[in-house]
Amino acid sequence: KQEVTQIPAALSVPEGENLVLNCSFTDSAIYNLQWFRQDPGKGLTSLLLIQSSQREQTSGRLNASLDKSSGRSTLYIAASQPGDSATYLCAAPDSWGKLQFGAGTQVVVTP
Amino acid sequence: DAGITQSPRHKVTETGTPVTLRCHQTENHRYMYWYRQDPGHGLRLIHYSYGVKDTDKGEVSDGYSVSRSKTEDFLLTLESATSSQTSVYFCAISESIGGGGAAFFGQGTRLTVV
Numbered sequence: 001k002q003e004v005t006q007i008p009a010a011l012s013v014p015e016g017e018n019l020v021l022n023c024s025f026t027d028s029a030i031y032n033l034q035w036f037r038q039d040p041g042k043g044l045t046s047l048l049l050i051q052s053s054q055r056e057q058t059s060g061r062l063n064a065s066l067d068k069s070s071g072r073s074t075l076y077i078a079a080s081q082p083g084d085s086a087t088y089l090c091a092a093p094d095s096w097g098k099l100q101f102g103a104g105t106q107v108v109v110t111p
Numbered sequence: 112d113a114g115i116t117q118s119p120r121h122k123v124t125e126t127g128t129p130v131t132l133r134c135h136q137t138e139n140h141r142y143m144y145w146y147r148q149d150p151g152h153g154l155r156l157i158h159y160s161y162g163v164k165d166t167d168k169g170e171v172s173d174g175y176s177v178s179r180s181k182t183e184d185f186l187l188t189l190e191s192a193t194s195s196q197t198s199v200y201f202c203a204i205s206e207s208i209g210g211g212g213a214a215f216f217g218q219g220t221r222l223t224v225v
């Protein structure tokens with residue numbers, strides 16, 4: 001069974017600093033890896049999906065990398081803003097699309 | 112945003128009563144999922160569906176049942192609600208599996224069992 005880990009559990013950075021969020025997984029035979037954002041009391045918003053065949057995926061200030069050999073994905077958020085404060089979750093699906101989630105990293109960006 | 116609507120958004124119910132949560136999608140996606148989110152446990156899969164009338168259990172299915180009579184609707188039923196089922200419930204959809212498609216989530220239903 002795929003296990004997904006996110007460290008650290010919480011992160012606080014000053015505005016303007018780049019954010020680096022880590023996600024580790026145990027099974028390198030991964031189909032894809034998806035990053036989500038969750039604001040307090042809200043649902044999950046899909047940020048990026050990286051297919052197994054890709055090394056990187058970019059959307060605006062967000063860039064996600066995938067290294068299957070080391071079992072790691074990293075989400076980079078450039079020039080962080082207070083509006084980036086949220087919990088970030090990564091998840092990997094099995095063959096039925098059932099997602100195994102990490103516990104999330106709670107990010108606070110201070111003005 | 113993917114067209115996923117969960118109802119109700121909030122519900123308070125008494126122990127022992129049946130409760131049904133609804134997930135409605137307008138994307139015509141084949142795969143639908145119910146997760147619950149709890150502090151200290153994260154998101155865990157309850158049940159999922161891979162087509163009309165085709166469902167299967169997830170990691171935490173005890174005390175829950177599901178039905179899918181139409182592509183667009185996936186119902187989650189708590190047969191006899193218990194306090195341990197107090198949680199936030201999320202529905203998700205996916206167009207394809209095996210690496211093909213992204214998953215999209217509804218806004219959640221906050222259920223309190225008193």
